[in-house]
Amino acid sequence: MAEKTDMETDATGSNVAPDQTRPLSINEIRRRRLQRLEIQQTKPPVETTSPSPQSVPSQSNASQDSHSSQPMEVDSSPVKSSVKKSDSQPVNFSQLQAVLSKVFRVDLKDSLSHDSQTLTRLPALAEVWVSCLDAEATLSHSQWTDVTSQLLMERLGLFQGPAGGRHQIELGAALTYLVESFERATSQQDKGTAKYGTIPELCKELCITHCALLLTGHLGACPQPDSPLLPFVLHHHYSSRPLPPGFLADLVVYCSLESDQETNTLQQVFGPLIRGLREAARNGSVLDQQLCNVFFALSQLCDIKCPGSNLRPICQLLTSDKQWLPKAKAPSCNIPRDTVLGPFLALSGLLDESVSLSEHSSQSDLSQAAMTTVQQTLSVCRNELFKVFNSVIRNPDTRGAGLDFIQQVLALNAEKAHIHVDRRLLSPDGLLVNLNHVLQELSVKIKANTVDPQYMFWADARVKLAQETRICMTSKEVETARQSLAAQGSLTAPKFSTECFFLTAHSHHLSISVLIRRQGQLLRELKHYSDVLKGMDKSDPVFEKLQSRCLYLAHYRKSLDTILLDGELLQRTMVFYGGLAEWINFVQTEYKATSVEILKGIPEYFVEDMCDFVLFLARGSHPVLDDPGFNSIVGVVLLFLCEKSSHLSNPYLTSKFVEVFFWMSPGIQQRHHNLLDLFMNHRLSRQLAPAIMNLHIRCEKMGGSNEFYDKFTVRYHVSVILQRLWEHPDHRSVIVDESKRTEEDANFIRFINVLINDTTYLLDESLDGLKSIHETQEAMENLEQWNSQPMEMRQSRLHQLQEDERQCRSYFTLANETVGILHTITSTIKSPLLRPDIVSRIATMLNFNLQQLCGPKCKDLKVKNPEQYGFLPKELLGQLTDIYLHLNSDELARAVATDEVWDFISTKTSHTLFNALCSVLIERSFLKHVYDCYTRTK
Numbered sequence: 001m002a003e004k005t006d007m008e009t010d011a012t013g014s015n016v017a018p019d020q021t022r023p024l025s026i027n028e029i030r031r032r033r034l035q036r037l038e039i040q041q042t043k044p045p046v047e048t049t050s051p052s053p054q055s056v057p058s059q060s061n062a063s064q065d066s067h068s069s070q071p072m073e074v075d076s077s078p079v080k081s082s083v084k085k086s087d088s089q090p091v092n093f094s095q096l097q098a099v100l101s102k103v104f105r106v107d108l109k110d111s112l113s114h115d116s117q118t119l120t121r122l123p124a125l126a127e128v129w130v131s132c133l134d135a136e137a138t139l140s141h142s143q144w145t146d147v148t149s150q151l152l153m154e155r156l157g158l159f160q161g162p163a164g165g166r167h168q169i170e171l172g173a174a175l176t177y178l179v180e181s182f183e184r185a186t187s188q189q190d191k192g193t194a195k196y197g198t199i200p201e202l203c204k205e206l207c208i209t210h211c212a213l214l215l216t217g218h219l220g221a222c223p224q225p226d227s228p229l230l231p232f233v234l235h236h237h238y239s240s241r242p243l244p245p246g247f248l249a250d251l252v253v254y255c256s257l258e259s260d261q262e263t264n265t266l267q268q269v270f271g272p273l274i275r276g277l278r279e280a281a282r283n284g285s286v287l288d289q290q291l292c293n294v295f296f297a298l299s300q301l302c303d304i305k306c307p308g309s310n311l312r313p314i315c316q317l318l319t320s321d322k323q324w325l326p327k328a329k330a331p332s333c334n335i336p337r338d339t340v341l342g343p344f345l346a347l348s349g350l351l352d353e354s355v356s357l358s359e360h361s362s363q364s365d366l367s368q369a370a371m372t373t374v375q376q377t378l379s380v381c382r383n384e385l386f387k388v389f390n391s392v393i394r395n396p397d398t399r400g401a402g403l404d405f406i407q408q409v410l411a412l413n414a415e416k417a418h419i420h421v422d423r424r425l426l427s428p429d430g431l432l433v434n435l436n437h438v439l440q441e442l443s444v445k446i447k448a449n450t451v452d453p454q455y456m457f458w459a460d461a462r463v464k465l466a467q468e469t470r471i472c473m474t475s476k477e478v479e480t481a482r483q484s485l486a487a488q489g490s491l492t493a494p495k496f497s498t499e500c501f502f503l504t505a506h507s508h509h510l511s512i513s514v515l516i517r518r519q520g521q522l523l524r525e526l527k528h529y530s531d532v533l534k535g536m537d538k539s540d541p542v543f544e545k546l547q548s549r550c551l552y553l554a555h556y557r558k559s560l561d562t563i564l565l566d567g568e569l570l571q572r573t574m575v576f577y578g579g580l581a582e583w584i585n586f587v588q589t590e591y592k593a594t595s596v597e598i599l600k601g602i603p604e605y606f607v608e609d610m611c612d613f614v615l616f617l618a619r620g621s622h623p624v625l626d627d628p629g630f631n632s633i634v635g636v637v638l639l640f641l642c643e644k645s646s647h648l649s650n651p652y653l654t655s656k657f658v659e660v661f662f663w664m665s666p667g668i669q670q671r672h673h674n675l676l677d678l679f680m681n682h683r684l685s686r687q688l689a690p691a692i693m694n695l696h697i698r699c700e701k702m703g704g705s706n707e708f709y710d711k712f713t714v715r716y717h718v719s720v721i722l723q724r725l726w727e728h729p730d731h732r733s734v735i736v737d738e739s740k741r742t743e744e745d746a747n748f749i750r751f752i753n754v755l756i757n758d759t760t761y762l763l764d765e766s767l768d769g770l771k772s773i774h775e776t777q778e779a780m781e782n783l784e785q786w787n788s789q790p791m792e793m794r795q796s797r798l799h800q801l802q803e804d805e806r807q808c809r810s811y812f813t814l815a816n817e818t819v820g821i822l823h824t825i826t827s828t829i830k831s832p833l834l835r836p837d838i839v840s841r842i843a844t845m846l847n848f849n850l851q852q853l854c855g856p857k858c859k860d861l862k863v864k865n866p867e868q869y870g871f872l873p874k875e876l877l878g879q880l881t882d883i884y885l886h887l888n889s890d891e892l893a894r895a896v897a898t899d900e901v902w903d904f905i906s907t908k909t910s911h912t913l914f915n916a917l918c919s920v921l922i923e924r925s926f927l928k929h930v931y932d933c934y935t936r937t938k
Contacts (some may be wrong), residue, residue, distance in 0.1 A: 227272035233297040247735035256313035282343040285356035295384035302391035312578035319401035332412035348430020432511040437794035439504040472600040578629020642687035662717035763817035769808035812870030826886035843895035
């Protein structure tokens with residue numbers, strides 16, 4: 001037999017101390033076995049009340065192999081066994097022969113039957129049995145245990161083969177024989193328990209024992225670079241079928257209890273297997289569903305428990321490895337390589353993280369069938385990963401190590417939440433998405449009232465929130481709150497449900513939310529390159545590079561959509577955010593009377609990520625929004641918009657809630673009309689109109705570098721929501737009641753002033769944009785003059801045209817909605833709008849835009865396809881006319897007549913649209929009022 005190497009390796013390739021003993025030679029094992037058998041034959045059978053230990057080769061008094069090729073025999077030294085022992089009862093020798101012949105496929109006598117032709121003859125063992133035992137003899141438990149052990153050792157000795165000048169057991173063939181013998185013993189056990197007693201059970205035990213001896217090198221097996229068990233658990237190579245039921249569990253339990261400080265049998269047997277699974281996961285392809293077998297094998301191993309306890313040996317083996325936790329100072333991009341579970345977690349369906357997917361996309365387009373395979377493979381592997389972590393965390397001795405691993409992976413990837421980050425230094429996105437799946441499944445049964453919100457102020461929390469922005473607390477206020485809660489004794493060690501909940505929320509922040517933002521960036525980048533390519537000459541050397549970049553981004557988008565649009569992932573995420581919303585409502589309800597306003601201490605990203613996810617679903621009209629969890633999210637949206645708006649110090653966060661409501665509007669997404677009813681019928685919805693009018697005012701100062709433009713987006717959303725509210729009588733009455741407040745700083749008056757300012761600005765910018773577009777289009781129509789300009793000048797003007805068109809569409813969208821809400825309000829509410837300070841501004845705004853649309857320069861607004869920019873002059877002028885008429889009164893007539901623009905309009909405007917407008921105004925007698933007032937002023 002070959003000697004062991006100086007050092008052995010653990011599950012991840014780490015060095016461990018070698019076994020200090022050497023295997024016995026074949027002759028020595030045979031001599032000891034025969035000596036023990038002869039001694040026992042001279043003694044009467046002894047009944048024992050407990051199972052006798054099984055016989056395995058001794059690990060002491062080792063001697064060198066004598067190069068003999070004779071059949072091997074097992075040593076008689078007793079060892080511990082983790083496998084259930086057979087009952088100690090005598091058996092008939094003929095029964096023993098019959099069972100052993102069927103289980104181990106050996107011929108113990110000179111039989112000429114047809115079945116004997118398929119059996120293996122053991123001449124040396126047969127001679128011993130014939131000379132020492134009568135066929136009708138009765139054997140004690142210890143005797144027939146030794147007989148069976150001797151038979152098995154003789155049979156294994158026949159698998160010897162030359163290896164480097166030495167005769168050694170061929171490990172693969174011997175292991176296959178033991179597995180098949182275990183399966184036959186199980187079959188005999190099921191068929192003839194009453195007839196054969198516990199003999200089949202003993203055979204199974206000895207198969208497990210000798211399998212462990214083979215794999216630890218005690219029987220002189222040929223060394224192999226990979227674990228011989230790997231083909232069995234992965235179901236390929238020389239294994240034509242998987243391991244029989246119970247074999248792997250019995251082997252794990254046996255090796256676990258065999259392990260001690262000197263000999264770590266569990267490590268020696270299963271360390272190489274885990275290492276092989278890691279390599280298989282690292283080299284596997286997400287396009288090959290056979291990869292699922294690797295993950296299934298690991299989860300199956302981790303789920304094996306010791307009888308009568310919740311201890312899982314493989315979980316302890318994994319977490320005790322020095323590579324279980326990632327290195328604290330190493331970049332997180334090394335986690336897939338440097339940790340035990342890294343290769344499993346790193347499985348990804350993203351184009352830039354999967355070698356097989358990238359190669360496939362370079363050879364052909366990413367077909368729907370290929371992406372479906374990716375989605376199915378990821379789904380199965382993620383479920384098996386959850387089982388692995390679930391086993392680790394359910395095991396009492398490894399729960400802390402499991403949570404530590406999750407904590408450190410998330411902590412090392414904290415920069416993923418930043419806007420500008422070098423992704424090459426961080427873990428793959430696929431790794432964090434897979435870990436997020438694990439946490440989603442772990443937290444699915446957590447109830448809101450079992451999560452302690454005071455954990456947000458605990459200094460030793462696994463999720464470090466000290467540097468995170470809170471919805472309405474400064475860092476100094478957070479520290480004050482922490483000290484106050486500590487003084488009260490409220491900050492106690494958290495339970496698993498609390499830690500798991502916060503870890504899951506943090507995981508969403510670093511995985512799903514990151515991919516949602518990246519999708520938005522990707523779509524903008526694709527549109528940019530597409531627009532650039534449209535204006536480029538194909539002969540330009542840059543054209544091909546940009547086209548190649550567009551193709552790559554298109555493939556990447558398909559892979560990203562495969563991840564993000566996975567129905568199972570979206571469903572689980574909705575369930576979690578529904579639970580998060582329930583928890584926020586729980587905090588608001590149960591922690592009102594505390595000395596610290598816990599609700600204000602919630603991290604901003606909790607609610608921001610929840611809103612981003614809902615917006616992602618709404619833009620894609622995904623049916624997951626129909627999940628009951630969305631009801632709780634509606635409650636949180638209205639809570640912060642209506643009742644606790646003062647708890648949001650960040651106006652951008654408030655605007656997120658408004659945007660969620662906006663996307664539920666039927667005019668935006670027809671599918672979500674039933675979801676709008678959830679908002680409209682909620683108990684807090686009657687406060688909604690005043691709340692969003694207040695936001696319309698407050699968003700004047702958003703606080704960002706683009707706050708001047710950001711406010712128009714928020715106000716557009718507010719205008720659409722107000723239009724929807726106006727359609728409901730109850731909400732319309734709330735708006736009317738709000739308008740009756742006469743104080744100077746009343747929200748409604750301030751709201752109208754902002755509407756007037758926005759209408760003036762937006763229409764002015766929109767019409768100026770049309771004039772610029774008109775000039776460029778007119779220049780392009782003169783081909784001779786256009787082609788005479790230098791190429792750079794033409795490209796510059798085309799680029800400016802695209803920019804003008806983009807801005808014009810944006811401004812007209814906002815302007816039309818702003819004019820629309822002003823038109824709607826003036827149809828019912830008049831008195832507050834006829835105040836001297838308000839009516840004069842309305843008159844100036846109306847007259848100015850009337851001059852723009854009907855003045856002598858209105859021809860400059862003529863462009864091709866004005867509808868594509870949202871410019872509908874007849875409808876716009878109609879709405880402005882209606883506002884004149886809605887407020888038809890002496891107050892407005894005087895304000896219009898005294899405006900300096902009116903003098904210009906009444907004397908120099910002669911346009912078809914103006915004539916039509918005058919006809920309507922004359923018909924309603926408003927124009928007569930204006931002229932009477934105008935005459936009196938002159």
